[in-house]
Amino acid sequence: MTTAHVRLGVIGAGNVGRAFVRLLNDQTRRVALVDAATATLEIVGVAVRDASRPRSGIDSSLLVEDPLALAAREDVDIVVELAGGIEPTRTWIETALRRGASVVTGNKALMAECGTALATLANDNRADLLYEASVAGAIPIIRALRTSLAGEKINRVLGIVNGTTNFILSQMTSEGWGYDEALDEAKRLGYAETDPTADVEAFDAAAKVQILSSLAIGTALHGEPISREGIRTVRSVDVEFARRAGYVIKLIGVVERVGESGISRRTHPALIPLEHPLAAVHGAMNAVFIEGDQSGPLMWLGQGAGGVPTATAVLGDVLHAARNRVAGRHDIPFTVDDRLVSVDAGDLSSVFYLSIDVRDEPGVLAQVAGVFGQHDVSIQSMEQSGFAHEARLAFLTHAARARDVTSTLRGLDQLAAVDSIGACIRVIDGGGA
Numbered sequence: 542m543t544t545a546h547v548r549l550g551v552i553g554a555g556n557v558g559r560a561f562v563r564l565l566n567d568q569t570r571r572v573a574l575v576d577a578a579t580a581t582l583e584i585v586g587v588a589v590r591d592a593s594r595p596r597s598g599i600d601s602s603l604l605v606e607d608p609l610a611l612a613a614r615e616d617v618d619i620v621v622e623l624a625g626g627i628e629p630t631r632t633w634i635e636t637a638l639r640r641g642a643s644v645v646t647g648n649k650a651l652m653a654e655c656g657t658a659l660a661t662l663a664n665d666n667r668a669d670l671l672y673e674a675s676v677a678g679a680i681p682i683i684r685a686l687r688t689s690l691a692g693e694k695i696n697r698v699l700g701i702v703n704g705t706t707n708f709i710l711s712q713m714t715s716e717g718w719g720y721d722e723a724l725d726e727a728k729r730l731g732y733a734e735t736d737p738t739a740d741v742e743a744f745d746a747a748a749k750v751q752i753l754s755s756l757a758i759g760t761a762l763h764g765e766p767i768s769r770e771g772i773r774t775v776r777s778v779d780v781e782f783a784r785r786a787g788y789v790i791k792l793i794g795v796v797e798r799v800g801e802s803g804i805s806r807r808t809h810p811a812l813i814p815l816e817h818p819l820a821a822v823h824g825a826m827n828a829v830f831i832e833g834d835q836s837g838p839l840m841w842l843g844q845g846a847g848g849v850p851t852a853t854a855v856l857g858d859v860l861h862a863a864r865n866r867v868a869g870r871h872d873i874p875f876t877v878d879d880r881l882v883s884v885d886a887g888d889l890s891s892v893f894y895l896s897i898d899v900r901d902e903p904g905v906l907a908q909v910a911g912v913f914g915q916h917d918v919s920i921q922s923m924e925q926s927g928f929a930h931e932a933r934l935a936f937l938t939h940a941a942r943a944r945d946v947t948s949t950l951r952g953l954d955q956l957a958a959v960d961s962i963g964a965c966i967r968v969i970d971g972g973g974a
């Protein structure tokens with residue numbers, strides 16, 4: 542029996558693209574790759590912006606500068622998109638899918654923006670659209686949701702899906718650093734970009750939450766914005782309060798069922814109880830914690846970024862797509878559940894950590910407690926620190942509606958004795974942990 546032959550066109554030879562080509566050409570893996578793909582695999586072109594620049598590990602004769610032409614080439618069976626961005630990347634992928642080529646991508650921004658339309662196009666053309674590398678790097682969470690957990694009702698997904706922010710918050714926790722110092726260290730070590738906005742303002746995490754939600758619950762991927770809060774406002778005093786109270790602050794992505802057909806998708810910093818498995822996810826690591834109806838809690842931990850770990854997820858998808866092509870089949874896209882309704886984050890209840898800077902004067906506590914009472918937010922515990930103009934009050938509330946907590950903060954801000962509002966951070970319950 543002759544072995545089938547599958548041809549790949551790779552768009553992008555940056556961190557992930559280069560690592561992917563190296564893995565695919567690694568002779569020590571050759572037998573395993575042919576076995577997994579049920580085919581021999583050949584890279585026939587690698588598109589970059591500047592083909593005159595040599596790329597280590599990539600034969601210069603393969604380099605081209607026209608990704609669209611590579612995506613359109615009839616002899617390319619699988620297009621591996623590792624360039625990033627929305628346009629013209631979307632056009633390249635659509636071009637490949639329209640002629641029935643499969644596409645493997647690590648592009649979370651694009652999948653969050655138009656994943657449903659692209660998945661439909663792939664299905665219409667009997668091709669695969671696979672994107673394991675788009676969420677949590679090397680962690681095989683997409684395949685787990687699509688296959689092993691396909692029949693499970695998933696109630697909640699909590700993810701630490703951005704390594705940069707987890708590194709920054711971990712440094713603030715372990716070293717007692719401020720946000721700026723921890724961000725500088727993340728930049729020095731290559732964990733943060735020169736412009737860290739996508740990470741620290743949680744755009745990156747929000748796109749991953751959208752993708753997890755589509756697979757876990759069945760929401761569509763069409764660029765609908767979700768509630769997003771980053772970590773710029775987290776201060777070292779908040780991190781220190783959390784530690785004393787038995788918590789650690791993490792940026793988390795949340796996908797949560799609310800009642801029968803409600804869904805909440807959001808990213809925000811949260812106080813995680815130290816006994817929760819996510820509290821032990823340090824540095825630039827990623828983790829996804831799933832609460833299944835019947836499975837109970839499950840957690841995946843691993844490297845969420847970096848060229849080589851991410852390339853392993855790309856390679857897994859390429860092997861799967863190759864196997865599918867040889868067998869003349871393709872994966873069906875995830876089903877969108879049209880009955881799902883987004884619940885406003887303001888309507889959700891949780892315990893909150895709040896802090897305010899106040900003047901150290903008689904009667905201040907009574908005034909502050911009065912404002913909490915007016916808005917039906919009850920106080921679980923309070924801590925006072927500092928004195929004179931440096932006094933600080935920190936509270937843990939009982940479970941309260943976010944909308945009422947916001948009104949409380951607005952009311953507190955009106956008090957003459959309150960100098961400023963410090964923090965307002967949700968506390969994650971132990972859930973299925």
Ligand SMILES: NC(=O)c1ccc[n+]([C@@H]2O[C@H](COP(=O)([O-])OP(=O)(O)OC[C@H]3O[C@@H](n4cnc5c(N)ncnc54)[C@H](OP(=O)(O)O)[C@@H]3O)[C@@H](O)[C@H]2O)c1
Nearest residue numbers: 553554555556557589590591623624625647648846847851
């Ligand atoms: N890096 C990670 O850890 C990681 C993790 C998970 C997912 N991802 C995703 O993987 C993708 C690639 O990330 P990366 O870090 O490898 O990016 P990168 O290092 O910036 O590399 C991008 C590559 O794409 C090429 N490229 C970009 N625009 C192009 C255009 N218009 N025409 C031709 N070539 C073009 C670049 O060519 P030149 O080399 O000539 O500039 C470069 O080789 C992104 O979608 C990213 O979100 C990355």
